Amino acid sequence: xxxxxxxxxxxxxFLCAFxxxxxxxxxxxMPPKESVTGPAAHYLERASRxxxxxxxxxxxxxxxxxFDTLGESxxxxxxxxxxxxxxxxxxxHRSSSGLSFIAKRGIGIMxxxxxxxxxxxxxxxxxxxxxxxxGGTIFATVTVxxxxxxxxxxxxxxxxxxxxxxxxSGGALLFCGIGLVGLAAGTGFLSNLxxxxxxxxxxxxxxxxxxxxxxxxxGMKVGAGLSAIFYSMIxxxxxxxxxxxxxxxx
Amino acid sequence: xxxxxxxxxxxFLIATALVISAIGDILSAVxxxxxxxxxxxxxxxxxxxxxxxxxxxxxxxxxxxxxFLVAFSQTERPPCYDKEEEKEE
Numbered sequence: 001x002x003x004x005x006x007x008x009x010x011x012x013x014f015l016c017a018f019x020x021x022x023x024x025x026x027x028x029x030m031p032p033k034e035s036v037t038g039p040a041a042h043y044l045e046r047a048s049r050x051x052x053x054x055x056x057x058x059x060x061x062x063x064x065x066x067f068d069t070l071g072e073s074x075x076x077x078x079x080x081x082x083x084x085x086x087x088x089x090x091x092x093h094r095s096s097s098g099l100s101f102i103a104k105r106g107i108g109i110m111x112x113x114x115x116x117x118x119x120x121x122x123x124x125x126x127x128x129x130x131x132x133x134x135g136g137t138i139f140a141t142v143t144v145x146x147x148x149x150x151x152x153x154x155x156x157x158x159x160x161x162x163x164x165x166x167x168x169s170g171g172a173l174l175f176c177g178i179g180l181v182g183l184a185a186g187t188g189f190l191s192n193l194x195x196x197x198x199x200x201x202x203x204x205x206x207x208x209x210x211x212x213x214x215x216x217x218x219g220m221k222v223g224a225g226l227s228a229i230f231y232s233m234i235x236x237x238x239x240x241x242x243x244x245x246x247x248x249x250x
Numbered sequence: 251x252x253x254x255x256x257x258x259x260x261x262f263l264i265a266t267a268l269v270i271s272a273i274g275d276i277l278s279a280v281x282x283x284x285x286x287x288x289x290x291x292x293x294x295x296x297x298x299x300x301x302x303x304x305x306x307x308x309x310x311x312x313x314x315x316x317x318f319l320v321a322f323s324q325t326e327r328p329p330c331y332d333k334e335e336e337k338e339e
Contacts, residue, residue: 057301121304129300134308141312148316226313233320 051192052199053126053208061131062214066190069214070175072133073221077172080225087232098151107149114142118223125215126208132218139219140226152234161231164224171221178210178217190214256296263289276327280318284311 031037036044043056043064053059061069098104122135147155182191192209193199200207266286270279287310294303 055301130304131301134301134304137305137308137313141308141316144312144316230313230316230320233317233324 048202051208051211052202053211054203055126055128055131057129058126058131058211058215059208062126062211062218063192063209066179066192066210066214069218070179070190073172073175073218076222076225077168080168080228083229084232087235098154099149103149107145111142111146114145115139118142118219122215122219123205123212126211127203127205132215132220133222135215136219136222136224137226139223140230143223143227144230147230147234152231156231159227161228164228164231167220167224168228171217171219171224174217174220175214178213182210256293259289259293259296263293276322277319280315280322283318284315287311287314 043060047056047059048054051059051063053063118135118138120135121130121138122132125131125135143155143159146158179190182195183189185191185195187194190210192211195210197209199209202208206212263286266282266289270282270286273279273282287306290310291303291307294300294306
């Protein structure tokens with residue numbers, strides 16, 4: 001009998017138990033919920049006054065730490081570039097004809113509402129939970145659904161890859177352009193209310209200065225990027241598999 | 251939320267996580283991963299983190315499952331790997 005797998009499992013068990021114990025110790029060491037200290041207290045107290053946004057998470061992501069958000073969206077941009085390069089071997093492909101009639105009608109009824117949901121989550125990112133990243137991902141999920149149910153050529157005729165590319169680059173340019181406005185006003189890259197953007201009435205749709213604009217930029221970028229990743233992957237799948245019947249994912 | 255519901259949620263989370271790591275069939279593991287993601291999103295929503303819950307639900311159950319399914323149907327399991335597992339058992 002080989003002893004090595006057994007030893008490996010025992011080691012893994014001890015490692016997991018150790019990590020779990022450390023995690024619980026960390027939870028026990030956390031300060032109590034009632035008293036908020038440090039930067040959290042500052043954010044909770046002054047975020048709505050300093051940024052005009054009701055969603056504190058959105059205020060932190062797109063105002064206090066907007067430069068970090070720019071870095072995160074650059075990560076997605078790099079991933080999309082890499083995956084598109086990897087999967088761009090073949091130019092022409094044959095699309096599948098999609099799933100059954102019932103699935104097509106069902107998704108056809110649902111898809112507009114899903115796109116509307118994504119838009120609402122992006123546009124109301126400074127008021128309610130959500131934001132550019134979440135809404136963009138929902139939009140990418142809608143394109144994935146269309147790809148699977150209707151076939152990838154249908155999806156690419158509605159959302160052409162060229163449009164996705166320009167949307168993604170446009171999102172990045174919009175983000176950097178808004179940041180440069182702050183720089184031109186003399187207050188710093190990606191500064192919000194101090195650069196002269198109007199705060200508006202708190203809780204209304206047109207408020208919080210640059211935060212809705214940055215939400216739109218990130219939503220464009222993430223939605224177009226993730227759907228481009230999926231499209232390039234499923235395009236490869238369509239070229240390699242021989243379809244007799246049915247959809248791309250079986 | 252009631253304590254019983256939280257206990258049920260956490261136990262189910264642990265169970266799905268164990269199933270994901272232990273199951274041999276990759277397709278079942280991917281489907282279980284999306285169930286795990288939805289349960290985790292529910293837990294986040296109960297713990298008053300709706301932003302994280304939204305991200306978790308959309309990414310884990312939407313995008314990651316779709317990408318994993320594409321990757322699963324792109325690749326194939328080499329036959330030598332199957333034999334090794336049989337020997338182990």
